Amino acid sequence: EVQLVESGGGLVQPGGSLRLSCAASGFTFSSYWMHWVRQAPGKGLVWVSRINSDGSSTSYADSVKGRFTISRDNAKNTLYLQMNSLRAEDTAVYYCARAGPDYGDYYFDYWGQGTLVTVSS
Amino acid sequence: EIVMTQSPATLSVSPGERATLSCRASQSVSSNLAWYQQKPGQAPRLLIYGASTRATGIPARFSGSGSGTEFTLTISSLQSEDFAVYYCQQYNNWPPLFGQGTKLEIK
Numbered sequence: 001e002v003q004l005v006e007s008g009g010g011l012v013q014p015g016g017s018l019r020l021s022c023a024a025s026g027f028t029f030s031s032y033w034m035h036w037v038r039q040a041p042g043k044g045l046v047w048v049s050r051i052n053s054d055g056s057s058t059s060y061a062d063s064v065k066g067r068f069t070i071s072r073d074n075a076k077n078t079l080y081l082q083m084n085s086l087r088a089e090d091t092a093v094y095y096c097a098r099a100g101p102d103y104g105d106y107y108f109d110y111w112g113q114g115t116l117v118t119v120s121s
Numbered sequence: 122e123i124v125m126t127q128s129p130a131t132l133s134v135s136p137g138e139r140a141t142l143s144c145r146a147s148q149s150v151s152s153n154l155a156w157y158q159q160k161p162g163q164a165p166r167l168l169i170y171g172a173s174t175r176a177t178g179i180p181a182r183f184s185g186s187g188s189g190t191e192f193t194l195t196i197s198s199l200q201s202e203d204f205a206v207y208y209c210q211q212y213n214n215w216p217p218l219f220g221q222g223t224k225l226e227i228k
Contacts, residue, residue, distance in 0.1 A: 035217075044208065044219055044220070044221050044222050045157075045159075045165065045208055045210075045219040045222075046219065047216050047217045047218070047219070059215075059216070061216060095164055095165075100170060104212075105170070105212070106153075106212035106215075106217045107153075107155035107167065107170045107210060107212050107217075108155075108157075108165070108167060108210075109167050109170070109176060109177075110167075111164040111165055111166070111167075112164060113163075113164055114164055
């Protein structure tokens with residue numbers, strides 16, 4: 001059974017940093033591109049970042065470029081999102097999500113339960 | 122930048138009836154369109170990808186159709202567990218982009 005379990009969310013002050021983790025199990029983690037998607041309270045889904053299967057290529061939404069860094073450790077089956085210079089508008093539930101199996105399949109077939117990040121003073 | 126528009130924002134339907142949800146793209150996304158279901162407090166669940174292919178474990182009452190700019194998600198006979206928010210997502214153009222969602226509520 002595919003499982004994605006996020007952790008690391010919490011309350012942080014504006015300008016602060018937080019590192020999210022996503023532990024994967026039930027599939028060959030190193031074979032899949034992975035993504036982060038966020039959802040502000042009461043709002044819709046917004047794609048944040050992606051990383052390819054070996055970690056050599058990354059991409060970011062313009063709203064987080066230069067502040068967030070996605071990475072992965074295939075030996076530990078874990079995805080990360082380092083978030084720096086956090087702003088109030090980054091407040092959201094952050095989901096890690098697995099991409100479809102083929103190159104270019106940028107839909108998300110499995111999702112974690114999400115971790116809440118709150119940026120507030 | 123591409124824009125994904127879902128309609129209606131809220132749809133009220135009685136259990137056992139058919140529900141039809143629409144998603145429109147501002148430019149062609151070919152068949153690179155997915156649908157998700159999200160219930161309160163839960164993560165989204167993939168229903169449909171490739172505009173019309175049901176994901177693993179998704180009941181046959183869910184069907185997707187369309188290509189280019191116009192897409193439809195149809196739920197043939199609504200069950201109580203189907204009342205939720207539904208999102209479409211295009212993945213033909215970068216970045217992946219979701220619609221704003223349609224809330225399917227009990228009439």
